[in-house]
Amino acid sequence: MVDATADAPRAPHHRPGRLKEFWRYFRENRGAVIGLYVFAFFVVLALGADIFAPHDPTQQFRDHTLLPPFWTAEGSWSFPLGTDPLGRDILSRLLHGARYSFFVGLVVVVLAASTGILIGLVAGFAPKWLDTVIMRLMDIILSFPSLLLALVLVAILGPTLLNAMIAIAVVLQPHYVRLTRAAVMSERTRDYVTSAKVAGAGLGRLMFITVLPNCLAPIIVQMALSFSNAILDVAALGFLGMGAQPPTPEWGTMLAEAREFILRAWWVVTFPGLAILITVLSINLMGDGLRDALDPKLKRS
Amino acid sequence: MLKFFLARLLTFVPTFIGVTLISFAFIRVLPGDPIIVMAGERGLSEARYQELREQFGFDQPLIVQFWDYLTGILHGNLGMSYVTKKPVWDEFFALFPATVELSLCAIVIAICLGIPAGVIAAVNRGKFFDRALMSTALVGYSMPIFWWALLLIIVFSGNLGWTPVSGRIDLLYYFPDTTGFMLIDSLLSGQKGAFASAVDHLILPSIVLATIPLAVIARQTRSAMLEVLGEDYIRTARAKGLAPIRVSGLHALRNALIPVVTVIGLSVGVLLAGAILTETIFSWPGIGKWMVDSIYRRDYPVVQGGLLLIAGMVMIVNLIVDLLYGVINPKIRKR
Numbered sequence: 001m002v003d004a005t006a007d008a009p010r011a012p013h014h015r016p017g018r019l020k021e022f023w024r025y026f027r028e029n030r031g032a033v034i035g036l037y038v039f040a041f042f043v044v045l046a047l048g049a050d051i052f053a054p055h056d057p058t059q060q061f062r063d064h065t066l067l068p069p070f071w072t073a074e075g076s077w078s079f080p081l082g083t084d085p086l087g088r089d090i091l092s093r094l095l096h097g098a099r100y101s102f103f104v105g106l107v108v109v110v111l112a113a114s115t116g117i118l119i120g121l122v123a124g125f126a127p128k129w130l131d132t133v134i135m136r137l138m139d140i141i142l143s144f145p146s147l148l149l150a151l152v153l154v155a156i157l158g159p160t161l162l163n164a165m166i167a168i169a170v171v172l173q174p175h176y177v178r179l180t181r182a183a184v185m186s187e188r189t190r191d192y193v194t195s196a197k198v199a200g201a202g203l204g205r206l207m208f209i210t211v212l213p214n215c216l217a218p219i220i221v222q223m224a225l226s227f228s229n230a231i232l233d234v235a236a237l238g239f240l241g242m243g244a245q246p247p248t249p250e251w252g253t254m255l256a257e258a259r260e261f262i263l264r265a266w267w268v269v270t271f272p273g274l275a276i277l278i279t280v281l282s283i284n285l286m287g288d289g290l291r292d293a294l295d296p297k298l299k300r301s
Numbered sequence: 302m303l304k305f306f307l308a309r310l311l312t313f314v315p316t317f318i319g320v321t322l323i324s325f326a327f328i329r330v331l332p333g334d335p336i337i338v339m340a341g342e343r344g345l346s347e348a349r350y351q352e353l354r355e356q357f358g359f360d361q362p363l364i365v366q367f368w369d370y371l372t373g374i375l376h377g378n379l380g381m382s383y384v385t386k387k388p389v390w391d392e393f394f395a396l397f398p399a400t401v402e403l404s405l406c407a408i409v410i411a412i413c414l415g416i417p418a419g420v421i422a423a424v425n426r427g428k429f430f431d432r433a434l435m436s437t438a439l440v441g442y443s444m445p446i447f448w449w450a451l452l453l454i455i456v457f458s459g460n461l462g463w464t465p466v467s468g469r470i471d472l473l474y475y476f477p478d479t480t481g482f483m484l485i486d487s488l489l490s491g492q493k494g495a496f497a498s499a500v501d502h503l504i505l506p507s508i509v510l511a512t513i514p515l516a517v518i519a520r521q522t523r524s525a526m527l528e529v530l531g532e533d534y535i536r537t538a539r540a541k542g543l544a545p546i547r548v549s550g551l552h553a554l555r556n557a558l559i560p561v562v563t564v565i566g567l568s569v570g571v572l573l574a575g576a577i578l579t580e581t582i583f584s585w586p587g588i589g590k591w592m593v594d595s596i597y598r599r600d601y602p603v604v605q606g607g608l609l610l611i612a613g614m615v616m617i618v619n620l621i622v623d624l625l626y627g628v629i630n631p632k633i634r635k636r
Binding site: 034139140142150151235239255269276277283285 | 312316319320323372412440442445447448449451459517574577581592593596597604608615
């Protein structure tokens with residue numbers, strides 16, 4: 001890794017910008033580019049759910065319960081992906097559900113990453129005893145299976161979408177602490193840090209401006225990973241009745257509501273799960289691309 | 302070597318105390334007084350309330366309560382379930398074999414398919430097989446397993462009628478649990494068809510539970526193999542004229558397995574988290590379903606005790622993996 005602040009003035013125009021260089025490597029991974037397009041497509045759908053959705057996601061068409069998708073004999077174009085047991089349009093619910101999933105992923109990642117990075121930086125720079133205390137605390141959180149801990153936290157806080165997000169952020173945050181601390185540990189002894197220290201940089205500057213930018217690569221990859229994990233976990237919590245509550249069109253909750261109809265109406269189960277799978281898959285594809293593009297060990301140049 | 306063992310054991314103790322502290326805190330940060338919750342809707346008199354408070358030790362200072370809790374754990378005392386009035390410890394170990402049986406089957410499937418898949422992908426790097434296998438692995442890795450379970454039920458139980466939907470064995474068969482493992486017990490019972498029925502019930506849940514570890518193992522095996530295949534001794538082996546299958550299958554795989562073994566060991570937590578979902582969907586009477594049911598029923602001593610025991614299990618397995626890793630790979634001991 002190069003120190004951006006030290007290198008920039010020396011060769012300002014001859015080297016491609018970092019973003020451009022990153023894009024060059026990212027583009028080489030075809031899967032990652034496909035993932036990016038699918039992801040972008042879903043984000044647009046989620047943002048424009050009000051425009052694209054043919055119906056209100058909670059409106060119940062009592063004459064049209066459990067209608068199959070349009071390509072089957074009984075299907076109709078006014079409910080393209082069929083209706084659920086209460087006669088709600090599945091496509092509209094999926095589109096609005098996408099909003100919840102992306103929102104949840106975003107909030108959880110921001111929450112987990114910001115606290116995790118901060119704690120990790122502190123652990124990396126702190127005296128040994130404090131470092132030990134912090135790392136033991138993280139070990140404790142990591143000894144619980146993540147979904148179980150999230151479930152119990154939600155049981156304590158009460159089953160709402162917000163609490164599910166907090167619980168998942170708590171469970172994901174130790175990974176950031178570990179990554180940041182490990183990166184700080186290896187960077188801290190480098191010459192550029194010593195020189196910054198000698199030049200009189202305070203602890204805050206040292207932490208956030210000198211060291212942190214050089215630790216970001218693994219953290220960014222982890223962010224992609226926990227984005228998809230957050231979406232999966234919140235859907236799992238919703239499925240167990242401990243996340244978003246009906247009639248919220250959240251994908252996991254939709255699956256839970258559809259469970260008793262699985263042998264009668266395959267479409268009420270298939271589509272929400274497919275939506276989760278495609279979203280998570282596209283994010284993981286991007287994550288793999290990010291890792292290849294950012295990991296200096298794998299760069300071929 | 303001994304120093305490494307002792308150092309690792311020393312970090313185990315404070316972490317374990319921390320875990321007990323969390324599970325201890327759990328019942329005390331819950332909204333509502335646990336005694337009132339236990340009394341249910343009938344309520345109880347003031348005198349009885351005081352009596353119960355004393356009986357459960359809630360009138361003691363917190364530190365004394367924690368000490369009692371800690372010594373209780375070491376004696377195998379985790380309190381009683383509000384619902385069944387049985388000791389949590391006994392309930393846990395009565396249901397634990399079911400979860401172990403399911404998890405073992407899942408991990409065996411994951412290893413038997415994941416390692417060969419990773420090796421084949423690495424040997425064919427960049428070719429069709431590699432792409433096909435790794436794309437499949439990524440799909441498996443991204444799978445919401447609760448949905449995957451429902452899909453498998455629709456196809457194999459609903460449309461094809463091949464497998465049962467829930468439980469561990471047909472109600473037709475009855476025999477005492479000698480070991481708690483249905484596969485072994487059904488064989489021991491000597492009843493015709495009992496073993497086949499147990500296998501039928503096990504297939505779908507184990508496939509579901511194996512999905513994510515399988516994907517992780519395949520990906521890890523591939524990347525470890527790629528790293529090893531680039532080393533000098535592999536080139537030497539090739540130059541000597543060894544058969545390619547011998548080079549990759551024996552020389553390379555042996556070294557590539559070290560990180561894979563760690564991943565397998567560390568997937569215990571993943572398996573237990575997956576067991577929560579899998580057992581709930583297939584009505585598999587193990588600790589995952591037991592925990593979820595207890596959370597629904599607000600059976601707090603069970604949630605508290607189960608949380609502690611599950612975390613304890615994960616910690617012990619992780620400790621063993623770490624120690625084994627130290628034995629396999631001498632480099633790690635120096636840290």
